[in-house]
Amino acid sequence: MEKEWLQFDRFKDEYRVGARMFVDKARADYGNSEDEIICPCIKCRNSEHHHFEIVYEHLVTRGMDPTYKIWICHGETGSESNHEDLEIPETYKLFKDLCFQHDENDEDDEDVDDTIETREAEILNLVREAETPLFFGCTNYTKMSASVALLKMKARHYLTDIAFDDILRTSRSFLPEDNTLPESLYSMKKLVKAFDLGYEKIHACVNDCCLFRKDLQHLENCPKCGASRWKLNESSSKIQKGIPAKVLRYFPIIPRLRRMFAITETAEQLRWHSNNKSQDGKMRHPVDALAWETINRRWPSFASDPRNIRFGLATDGFNPFHDLRSTYSCWPVILTIYNLSPWLCMSKESLMLTLLIPGPKQPGNDIDVYLAPLVWKDNLFPPTYPPSPYPIPPF
Incomplete structure (x- = not known):
């Protein structure tokens, strides 16, 4: 399909002619009985059907969604080379796995295909909405990143909800008319909540x-x-x-591990330790340590599968209120995945917040009470996974 018209200004004749040809072809090939087609404008983002004349108006006044590169909703299939170059956003991969993980056993066989197709469309719309640029041509912020940055500012400066709504209204007036910044705190929280991994x-x-x-x-x-x-x-x-x-706030481990193993590249990185042990006797990674060898000898069945995860646990207290006069002590518990390479296992993205132990005083020797949810026997994989033949080492 011809796309050269997208390079012109929306009010040029070349753009309008191209938009008209696009709408007429979509109407002829994919329009319903009421002459409605899917609208790919920057606000509808293929999530709504409108009369073809309204779609044409949206394309002229709002513009095409810049993230809609291959027009799969309007008949474009693309060549193999196009599919090879098409990169599925990491956000989509993670969020897709999160949405499907609770539905695997809830549907009858005859309903599975319809459910998957429906959820795929919902997920794609959510991710596309989150990754939409803040306004046309903006490269620094998307709708999601701008929302997260503003919510972080609200928390840092203790802004009230009313003050924050006023800031949003004023900020929207500064931006171009087609901006995607949420109109209110409620809308912004609703957007971010859709991607909440939960606890x-x-x-x-x-x-x-x-x-x-x-x-x-x-x-x-x-x-x-x-x-x-x-x-x-x-x-x-x-x-x-x-x-x-x-x-106590507990962030489950299993869903995150499932998302990691669902991505081919990450699954390969989780087996890095099995092929990269030091050959000169020098310790460059925990895999070269005596403790690692001790675990291998004591639980050989566990050690035989490189996909088995080895965690390191760290915790410390901090005062979350920026007030030195307060003695409040909150303790986050962080897990490090030692299966990964040295340059990945300690990166910010690989550190897993699993517990948030509340104050006001430090748990001291009673911290083992709070670590109980992390015991592996409490984190067995759901029935969709075959039972592991390997003995489970104690926590």
């Missing part, structure tokens, strides 16, 4: 005695110290049932 809230004893999970999930008081599970109102000394006194 679990686990109630904890205020004295760090236990987590209210598994057998203790329905208890109202700590079985060890008797402290209430719920928050105590300091002014009235009444228990506020339903409001937990302490909450």
